[in-house]
Amino acid sequence: MKDSFNFTAGQHSTNCSDQCISQCPKQWNNGSIYYKNNQTSGNQGYSAGQKVKEQFDSFKGTLIFFVDGVQEPVYISGIKEKVRFFICMQYADSSCTIRSLKKLSSPTSEHVPNEKAIQW
Incomplete structure (x- = not known):
């Protein structure tokens, strides 16, 4: 994603997927x-x-997704630029709680069955 990006009301993140994941x-x-x-x-x-986690490893350039603590098989690799996280909510009265944003000393991800790397 560029260093900054403005979403307009009603715009979904898939409409800017050339800059976003x-x-x-x-x-x-x-x-x-x-x-x-x-x-x-x-x-x-x-x-x-459900609890959603995204883990970005800036050394490897990977972005890995987890749902309720379970690692998802499709992940992004080859990210060599600055990363910003965002939340897109479609419906009125929706809410999201960010429980933590922290730097990990080591990744918690591992190899999983059917894993697939998407090259950024």
């Missing part, structure tokens, strides 16, 4: 990943009330 919920394309005007399926996605 987004993981969709189950209700939208079953958790597909949108990136650089492409879509890749293979992740389960998430539903309301």
Whole structure:
């Protein structure tokens, strides 16, 4: 993503996927990943009330997704630019709680069955 980006009201993150990476919920394309005007399926996605985690490893340039502590198989690799995290909520009265944003001493990800790297 560029150093800054302004979303307009009603704009979904998939409309700027040339600059953004987004993981969709189950209700939208079953958790597909949108990136650089492409879509890749293979992740389960998430539903309301589930804990979603994104882990960015700046040394490896990887972005890995987790839902309720379970690592998703599709991840992004080859990220060599500054990363900013954002949340896009589609419906009025939606809410999201950010529980933590921290620097880890080492990644918690591992190899999982059917894993697939998407080159950024």
